Structure formats: C-alpha cells, structure tokens
Amino acid sequence: MKSMIPIVIVGARGRMGTQLIREVVNSDDLALAGAVDRTGAPGMGEDAGKLLGLPEVGVRLTDTLRPTRGQVVVDFSLPEGTETNIARCLEAEASLVLGTTGFDSSTIDKLKEAGKTISIVSAANFSVGVTLLTKLAALAARALGPSWDAELFELHHKHKRDAPSGTALRIAKAVASATDRTLDANMLAGRAGNHGPRQDGEIGVAALRGGDSIGEHTLMLLGDGERIELSHRATDRAIFAIGALRAARWVAAQDPGLYDMADVLGLASLS
Numbered sequence: 001m002k003s004m005i006p007i008v009i010v011g012a013r014g015r016m017g018t019q020l021i022r023e024v025v026n027s028d029d030l031a032l033a034g035a036v037d038r039t040g041a042p043g044m045g046e047d048a049g050k051l052l053g054l055p056e057v058g059v060r061l062t063d064t065l066r067p068t069r070g071q072v073v074v075d076f077s078l079p080e081g082t083e084t085n086i087a088r089c090l091e092a093e094a095s096l097v098l099g100t101t102g103f104d105s106s107t108i109d110k111l112k113e114a115g116k117t118i119s120i121v122s123a124a125n126f127s128v129g130v131t132l133l134t135k136l137a138a139l140a141a142r143a144l145g146p147s148w149d150a151e152l153f154e155l156h157h158k159h160k161r162d163a164p165s166g167t168a169l170r171i172a173k174a175v176a177s178a179t180d181r182t183l184d185a186n187m188l189a190g191r192a193g194n195h196g197p198r199q200d201g202e203i204g205v206a207a208l209r210g211g212d213s214i215g216e217h218t219l220m221l222l223g224d225g226e227r228i229e230l231s232h233r234a235t236d237r238a239i240f241a242i243g244a245l246r247a248a249r250w251v252a253a254q255d256p257g258l259y260d261m262a263d264v265l266g267l268a269s270l271s
C-alpha cells in the first residue's frame with residue numbers, strides 16, 4: 001500500500017488553510033494529520049472535514065500545534081505564532097512548509113537555526129509562476145545591469161496586512177542581489193511629496209490594495225528607449241495551496257536545511 005505523507009495545517013480556518021485542507025483530503029498521497037487555528041477560532045473541537053462541508057476526516061480543529069516526527073507542518077497563519085511553530089517542529093523533528101508572510105529578521109534567524117536540524121521550505125509565494133518570475137527577474141536584471149531602472153508594483157486584496165508583499169520584497173531582493181545591490185541601501189517603498197528625482201540604482205516598489213485581487217506583481221526594467229515588463233497574475237488561490245503541497249511532498253524527503261520554492265522546482269542553480 002502507498003504510504004501517505006501526514007500533513008498538519010496551521011491557520012486551518014483561514015482562506016489558505018481551508019484550501020489546503022481540501023487539497024489534502026482530495027489527494028491520494030497526503031493524509032490530514034492535524035488542523036490548528038488560534039484560540040477562540042470558530043469550530044474549535046469540531047471535525048476539520050465537516051467544518052468544510054466534506055465527509056468527516058477524524059481530525060479535530062485544535063488551538064495547539066503538537067506535531068510528531070515525520071509529519072509535515074504547513075503553516076499559513078499570522079507571523080505572531082511563527083516562532084512558536086518553528087520551536088514545536090524542532091522539538092518534534094517535524095518538517096515545516098512556511099507560507100506565512102510578514103515576519104521579521106529575528107524569525108528569519110530562528111528559521112536558519114532550525115534548518116540545521118529539520119527540513120524547512122519557506123516561501124513568500126508558493127506559486128510555480130512567481131517562483132519562475134523571480135528567477136527571470138534576476139536573470140534579466142543581471143543581463144541589463146543596474147543602469148536600467150528597476151520599478152516594481154504589486155496589487156493585493158484589501159484585507160492584506162503587510163506591504164510591500166513578501167513576494168514583491170523577494171523579487172526586489174533578487175534584482176538587487178543580481179546587480180550587487182542590497183534592499184537596505186537601494187529599495188524605495190512608495191513615493192510621495194517632493195522627494196526629488198529618481199536616484200541611480202534605486203529599486204522602487206509600490207503597493208496597491210483593493211478588491212479581491214489574489215496577487216499581481218510586475219517588474220519593469222526601464223532603459224533609454226526601451227522597457228521590459230515581467231508580470232505574473234494569480235487568478236486562483238488554489239495555486240498557492242498546490243505549490244505548498246508540492247513543497248510538502250518534496251521536503252518530506254529532504255535532509256535538514258532551509259529551502260525555498262526555487263529548490264523545490266530545481267531552479268536554484270540556474271543563474
């Protein structure tokens with residue numbers, strides 16, 4: 001009999017969490033092993049399948065993450081809980097697929113440290129298309145050089161809390177790294193008022209919010225007399241869940257390490 005990969009979903013009542021549970025329940029190689037949400041979330045203690053109008057899956061919604069060895073925790077919740085969730089995965093030697101965005105540099109340090117012991121895939125965007133766009137952005141920026149002006153805009157639904165999006169930061173960072181720049185020194189997030197002319201080497205990022213947009217990112221590379229635009233538009237939230245579960249299948253078989261979606265897709269060495 002085929003062995004199933006046990007998956008624990010954190011943020012189980014959220015937009016992403018519910019999509020992930022549906023994908024897991026409908027797959028033939030993944031098994032739902034846990035469903036976690038915040039204390040006081042609606043449906044606590046009820047069957048995670050039944051909550052979504054699916055047949056019962058025998059897994060009750062809980063507010064405490066308690067993974068076991070060999071399970072893959074897929075966390076799409078809020079950054080406040082990320083460090084605790086990393087610690088729980090470490091204690092249990094469970095793998096982690098981290099989709100939550102908006103966490104700070106102290107959490108990144110914790111992830112790097114944890115990656116010495118357990119296998120982790122962390123990505124600001126689990127879409128295969130965005131992963132490729134990020135790689136194309138780096139290739140284009142390197143080929144064109146920093147004299148081409150890099151400007152990025154992103155659009156997301158009105159509920160999104162963090163800005164610029166984790167994906168926009170990732171694309172901007174790919175452009176910066178490919179041209180020996182850094183985000184700290186070169187990124188300008190939003191322009192208003194009399195800020196003067198554009199500085200050489202600047203990487204501009206603009207965040208738009210509204211409606212139900214799942215996520216759009218466009219990188220413009222502007223030269224004198226010509227311009228390149230690299231765009232990705234997400235039209236179905238399922239792409240993130242499908243990508244995250246592709247990462248879950250992959251990470252279950254990896255040695256300890258902190259990986260990203262480019263590793264999962266085998267794009268990491270492309271330069």
Ligand code: NAD
Pocket residue numbers: 010011012013014015016017036037038041076077078079080081098099100101102123124125126127240
């Ligand atoms: P959402 O608000 O619909 O869902 C978040 C869920 O997490 C809610 O059910 C909430 O109750 C729960 N939650 C909050 N704190 C928690 C805690 N401490 N422990 C457990 N559960 C907790 O949000 P969403 O649209 O599903 O997005 C969730 C996260 O995933 C956000 O950070 C978002 O930016 C990110 N996201 C990432 C990707 C990607 O590809 N990496 C794609 C989409 C969304």
